[in-house]
Amino acid sequence: MSATWQPGIGQAGNMQDWPLLVSTLVDHAARNHGRREVVSLTCEGGEHRSNWSEIRHRAMQVASALRTMGISVGDRVATLAWNTHRHVESWYGISGMGGVAHTINPRLFDDQIVYIANHAEDRVLFFDLTFVPLVERLAPRLTTIEHFVLLTDRAHMPVESPLDLLCYEDLLAAAPADEPWTIVDEKAPAGLCYTSGTTGNPKGVQYSHRSNVLHAMAACMTDTFGIGAQSAVLPIAPMYHANAWSIPYTAAACGAKLVMGGPHFDAPTLQKLIIDEDVDLALAVPTIWLGMLQHLEKHGGGLGKLERTCIGGSAVPRSMIEAFDKQGVRVMQLWGMTEMSPLGTVGTALPEVAAMGYDEQVGYRVKQGRGIYGVEMKIVGDDGAELARDGRAFGRLLVRGPWIVGSYFKGDGGNVLNAEGWFDTGDVATLCPLGYMQIVDRSKDVIKSGGEWISSIDLENAAVGAPGVAEAAVIGVPHPKWDERPLLLVREKEGATVSKQGVLDYLDGKIAKWWMPDEVLVVTDLPHTATGKLLKTELRERYKDFKFPGI
Amino acid sequence: MSATWQPGIGQAGNMQDWPLLVSTLVDHAARNHGRREVVSLTCEGGEHRSNWSEIRHRAMQVASALRTMGISVGDRVATLAWNTHRHVESWYGISGMGGVAHTINPRLFDDQIVYIANHAEDRVLFFDLTFVPLVERLAPRLTTIEHFVLLTDRAHMPVESPLDLLCYEDLLAAAPADEPWTIVDEKAPAGLCYTSGTTGNPKGVQYSHRSNVLHAMAACMTDTFGIGAQSAVLPIAPMYHANAWSIPYTAAACGAKLVMGGPHFDAPTLQKLIIDEDVDLALAVPTIWLGMLQHLEKHGGGLGKLERTCIGGSAVPRSMIEAFDKQGVRVMQLWGMTEMSPLGTVGTALPEVAAMGYDEQVGYRVKQGRGIYGVEMKIVGDDGAELARDGRAFGRLLVRGPWIVGSYFKGDGGNVLNAEGWFDTGDVATLCPLGYMQIVDRSKDVIKSGGEWISSIDLENAAVGAPGVAEAAVIGVPHPKWDERPLLLVREKEGATVSKQGVLDYLDGKIAKWWMPDEVLVVTDLPHTATGKLLKTELRERYKDFKFPGI
Ligand SMILES: Nc1ncnc2c1ncn2[C@@H]1O[C@H](COP(=O)(O)OP(=O)(O)OP(=O)(O)O)[C@@H](O)[C@H]1O
Ligand SMILES: Nc1ncnc2c1ncn2[C@@H]1O[C@H](COP(=O)(O)OP(=O)(O)OP(=O)(O)O)[C@@H](O)[C@H]1O
Ligand SMILES: [Mg+2]
Ligand SMILES: [Mg+2]
Structure with missing residues (x-):
């Protein structure tokens, strides 16, 4: 991309230089929506009620504690944690001092976790009580981690451990909350997430401050998640799975209430949480919703004020869309990937589709959705030539945009963009004249x-x-x-x-x-x-x- | 802002380099919402029906025609035009070839227009039929304009004119539509708008590609304009007044139907347009709506499917909010300024406010609104110290953000930011604990x-x-x-x-x-x-x- 323009030479007339940093999201939430709640079920049992003002305050303490430990701009700080307020605070704290929040998926095999943590050269690990046995088992093989921080309070610290464990609440209690955020270039890394590595070793996707902020802005658009200050959002998708589909960022950007299930993924617990907290939007992969629908079929009880479910990660079957319609809940299908932060398409209706009869509408709703602003898509044949957007021709799906990977961490996988900057998703798809994309299959x-x-x-x-x-x-x-x-x-x-x-x-x-x-x-x-x-x-x-x- | 991070050094792991260019907005609209209509009343009489695909096609022809004229990246191309499809095409065409679309307010005095056009060194002027007498009168004093392009077709060209007039439709017919957009740095200028200069000479605010795109994304958020692919939007605010509050950009970003009144601002014409085109959101200053409400009171006829009006530019009186409520139309107050692209605050309800009784709610709706993500606000006393956000203390309102002016064009007015990068709005305001800002008055x-x-x-x-x-x-x-x-x-x-x-x-x-x-x-x-x-x-x-x- 050629830069034919030189700022500040002679003409002046510039807009302000205001970098798109992750810290500006939580600043906005604390300043304009400080009392809006952040509620989570905890690993210790019970629930914890916080708000955006408190989240920011404590995130600044995390940032300060990390600086005291000697962590520098660009260093990786790992988390092995469920969706909780402490995980959200840690995230904002790590990115806010210039560090890189590396979410590790605890469901990976031991060898994969060890590979990932060592490859990332994580210097600190924040982890939940649930994972004490896991971390104690793996610690001898984690060659770069200097500090193990247990995400709990003094009362819940293990009596003894082979590790020199730090207590999260003690760290925060000792840290000031008034050191300003570290200002880095907006293209500097803020987060890191590895692909699950179904084939070969996992590869790291490093999110920048800029990509996270732009993605959050796009996600808050009416036709994407469509959430605002009156929404209460439950991301069941975990933070270690492509940033919980960005909800901890998007909820802050629009001041929504954030509700989190902690270590719980079972239908009865989630149903109760949705009802008790007036959740109107919940996001999860199809298997979670499958469990929920079976539970509802058997035990009833409804879903309170839930208006919409966002479902992605795998294709949403027609029967699931119809079952939710019967519950009065609208399914919005999402398609995306770790490499895309993760959003690519969302299945909100075009006026043409909204005007159709029910069956025809569902025919569009089983498609993966429409490309949101910021995501360019095209399909190509084996020769690389672009195929028609006629809803019938299918080929490899290529994407381009500011929150899509340009290169994997440390250059793994080599050059992953073609000459025009397109990334190959590994999916085979059709595009229809109305702009809906439908995944035919993974190419493999x-x-x-x-x-x-x-x-x-x-x-x-x-x-x-x-x-x-x-x-x-x-x-x-x-x-x-x-x-x-x-x-x-x-x-x-x-x-x-x-x-x-x-x-x-x-x-x-x-x-x-x-x-x-x-x-x-x-x-x-x-x-x-x-x-x-x-x-x-x-x-x-x-x-x-x-x-x-x-x- | 320190840049402590060097891209591409050793670690790789970058997101794609995808500059935020104005052309990506119309590309998105054409690709994903190509058949969505752009309807405008015209200066020739009657209406013109177009769509986003056609708008982009013709914008590419404008870009090509400008290149043929020898216009270069960074050059200013002026418009003296109403809200029409041709004005929108010209905008995207000018910015799309790297030029700067300079919208001139035709309601200014002759001397002001001459001053502005010469100060901007405009090389081309696109103008509507309405302004032929004005342009013929001023032309001898417009020292930098090389080409006068009349925004009409051959049939409506004046038979004779002292000027060497070019016909817009002829230019387009002769121009190819397949030259790619010019790729510039996202911080390069895309637009220029002068303040109305109530005191002293007008000063130019130069919008960058980045600021326009970020502003459009923020404007599409649910709690800002809340528009999507199913919306039909009528910007009555003119394009020469702070970019018609960004609607030609935001409608493209979300694929909304765009409806425009051309030279018409009278209540009966706008009422008919709103009803005929199923407009659900219309935006204008209070005086326009005052006229509309008086017309409705006298002649009835309602406002069709209109759901919301965005009103800004001056304070919205309580009586106007109440009158619209009686029509079943919700008022959203906006506050902003030319220097802010223009959005600063929007009066969408917080849950706390939505839960109040009607009178108390209106008490919040007469306030100017809540700061949107990307706009930082604070109020300061005469000594520059920040004042409490208690809804009572008032002081000068300072703002900071990526679509707020950093310096006026050519450095006019000198350094307009304080040491921490804040811009003084010239307004005196309060901020309340819920985050609502209320203008007390202009400081003068x-x-x-x-x-x-x-x-x-x-x-x-x-x-x-x-x-x-x-x-x-x-x-x-x-x-x-x-x-x-x-x-x-x-x-x-x-x-x-x-x-x-x-x-x-x-x-x-x-x-x-x-x-x-x-x-x-x-x-x-x-x-x-x-x-x-x-x-x-x-x-x-x-x-x-x-x-x-x-x-
Ligand atoms: N709505 C959907 N319908 C069909 N497939 C989907 C949908 N959403 C996501 N996918 C699939 O999931 C993939 C992205 O998933 P993700 O990034 O979570 O990891 P993965 O591809 O499953 O595993 P790995 O990390 O090993 O690449 C997409 O490439 C696509 O194949
Ligand atoms: N909703 C509102 N309520 C009260 N005042 C408003 C509102 N919206 C805008 N304003 C006023 O309008 C100003 C911005 O207007 P604009 O940029 O269009 O030009 P101007 O300030 O009127 O004139 P000039 O161009 O000479 O500065 C704000 O500074 C504020 O004083
Ligand atoms: Mg994958
Ligand atoms: Mg002003």
Whole structure:
């Protein structure tokens, strides 16, 4: 990008130089929405009620404590923590003193956590009580961590530990809250999150202050999350999973009430929290909502004032959209990725779609959504040439924008942008004339049958509507004649019995004849990634020697 | 601001370098909302229906035509034009080729227009048919303009003119639409607007690409304009008045339908346009809405699907808020200034306020609003020390943010920021604990009576509620004992008769006793600035020898 303009030479006439720093978000919240609540369930048990003014005050104490420890601008400070007020304070404190808040996914394998923490050269680790055993076990292998900070108060500190544990509340009590934020360049890093590394070692995505702030502004737009000072938002998506989809930033930018579940992800606890705290928007991956819908079906009780659910991370089946509609709750599908901070598309309705009949509308709502301002998308064929936006042509989805990765941390993976600066999402998609994007599949999950492609996602979404089916997974299995053919695995709902023929009968007429799975197996368990998605690599491994009947 | 971080050194891990350019707004609109309409009444008569895809296409042709004329990055291209599709296309075309779109207010005096155009060194002038006589009259004095482009088609070109006029539609027809946008630094200038220069010569505020884009993103937030792809927006505020409050940018950023009145500002035409085009949000200064409310009172007919009016530029009287509520239309007050792009505050409700009874709520809605993310505000006393945010203490209002002026064009006015980077708005205000800002007065309009201040704005807003009063103005007039005392001037509604005693009786109990005007005069006309505000300097001049009765 050429810079043909020199600031301040002769003409003056400049706008103010006001860097887009993460600290300005919490400053705004404290200044204009200081009494707006931040409520979280805690690891110690019970709930904690705070507000934006207190969050900022304590974040400044975190910043000060880190400076006292000798942490410098650009250093990584890791967290192994649930969604709580302390995790939010730590975030703002770390970024606010120029550090990089590195959220580690505690559901990763030990080896992955060790690899990630050492690769990031984390100097401090903030962690929840839940993870004391994990951290004690891994500590000898964490070669760069100098300080272990337990996110609790004195009363809950373990009586003994092989580690020299610092108590978070003690640290804060001893730290001043009046040292100003550290002013860094807006392109300096503020956060770090590793991909889950389904294939190969995880790679780090470093968010800058600028990318986090721009992403938060875009997320607060009416057609994105559409939240404001009157909203109460519950991010069930964890902070270690692409920044809880940016809610701790966006809620601050607009002064919304922030509600967090701490270590709890079970339907009854979340239902109670939604009702008690007047939550109107909650965000989670489909598996969480699957559990919630089953719970509601069985025990009722409704969802209080919940108006909308944002669902992303995996495709949202039609049956889920319809089930929520019956609860009076509107589903907005999101698509994004760790590499995109994470937002790419949101499924809010265009006027053309809002004017359609229900069935046709749902046809658009199962798509992944419309590109928000700041995200450019195009689909390309194998030769790299752009394909038509006609809703039929599909190809690799490329993206460009200010909150999309330009290079992985430490240069891992090499150059990930093409010559025009596009990043390949690894997804295969269509774009329709109205601007809706639909994921056909991950490029590595798509099933190649007789020279044509079958979308494993579409098959799964259809199958999950069949009576008694709780979850469905489809993988391609080698076939002598067709290259690959689909194998459908289904998990039954509690108390239900599912038969192969029942599922095939249900699918008949809903999908193309040649997409019909060659086999349906009922399984008791499906493997998931650390972010709750179907682990297709594991499934392909399990069924690598599978033979279709009659082959 | 220190830059302690060096991009690309060793660590990599950067987000993409995607500059915030004005062209990305119209690109987004064309790509994702290409068929969404842009409708405008025209100077030739009738209406013109376009859409975002066409706007972008033609803007690219404007860019190309300017390049062919030899216009370079950083050059100023002026417009003297109403809100029309052609003005919007010109804007995006000028900024899109790296030029600076300089909107000139046609309601200024000849001398001011000449001063501004020469000071800006405008090289091209785009202007509407309406302004042919004006431009022909001024042309000999416009020393830098090389090309005069009339914003019309061949059929409407004047048969003869002393000027060598270019026809806009001919220029476009001859220009290619496939030259890519010019990529400049995001801090390079994109637009220029001069203050109206109530005192001294006007000064230029140069908007950068970055400031326009950030402002548009903030304006699209739910609690700011709250518009999205389903909205239809009518900016009655002209594009030459602080960018029509950014609507041509914000509507593009969210894909809203854009509706524009061309040369028309009369109530019947605007009412018809609002109804015919299903406008749900319209924005204008109070005087426009005053005319509309009087028209509705007399002729009825309602406002179709209008849900909200944004009103700013001058204080919104309580009576206006109440009158709109009766129409089922919600008033959102805005405060801002040319130097702020223009948005500073918006009067959307906090949950605390939404929970109040009607009267108490209106008490908050007459305040100027809450600071949006990106605008820092504080009030200071004469010594520069910050005052309490208690809703009572008042002082000079200082602001800071990325879309607030840092220096005027060519350095006019010298250094306008204090040591900490704050800009003095020239307004005197209070800030309340809930974060609402209320303008007490312009610092130059406030009335100093016996060591205390009287707010001319509060008095005007109270007086305009009195039966028969159409408009009210209050100025301070010298007084031997009290320094200054308030003089109230009122203009009567058509057909009404107003008496001094009637007004004083009405005010009794609504304002402090010692604020009671010492005299009330009924006048047939009140002077206004080029942006439709009361011209207090002129009033003070008119009444400089006025003596209160009995003095
Ligand atoms: N609404 C959605 N519908 C379908 N797929 C989705 C949706 N949202 C996200 N995805 C999938 O999730 C991917 C991004 O997920 P994420 O960044 O959390 O990690 P991952 O790709 O699952 O794993 P890894 O970290 O190993 O790359 C997208 O590339 C897409 O394949
Ligand atoms: N909602 C409002 N209530 C009261 N005053 C307002 C409001 N909105 C704007 N103003 C006034 O308008 C001013 C900004 O107006 P603008 O930038 O259009 O030009 P101006 O200040 O009227 O004239 P000049 O260009 O000569 O400075 C603010 O400083 C404030 O005094
Ligand atoms: Mg991925
Ligand atoms: Mg001004």
